[in-house]
Amino acid sequence: xxxxxxxxxxxxxxxxxxxxxxxxxxxxxxxxxxxxxxxxxxxxxxxxxxxxxxxxxxxxxxxxxxx
Numbered sequence: 001x002x003x004x005x006x007x008x009x010x011x012x013x014x015x016x017x018x019x020x021x022x023x024x025x026x027x028x029x030x031x032x033x034x035x036x037x038x039x040x041x042x043x044x045x046x047x048x049x050x051x052x053x054x055x056x057x058x059x060x061x062x063x064x065x066x067x
Contacts, residue, residue: 005033012028015062018063
């Protein structure tokens with residue numbers, strides 16, 4: 001699941017990752033993950049919590065890709 005999650009982050013345009021607020025960023029990434037695999041309610045909560053705790057890192061990676 002972590003590999004899929006970070007793959008989705010890498011596939012998402014950097015500008016998108018930087019433009020969205022934290023809540024919308026997590027929702028967007030969850031939608032993309034959900035389109036690639038079926039998540040149950042517990043998995044959705046776990047992934048959402050994980051993404052919420054990593055939004056700064058996700059944005060740092062996006063900035064690095066733009067440089």
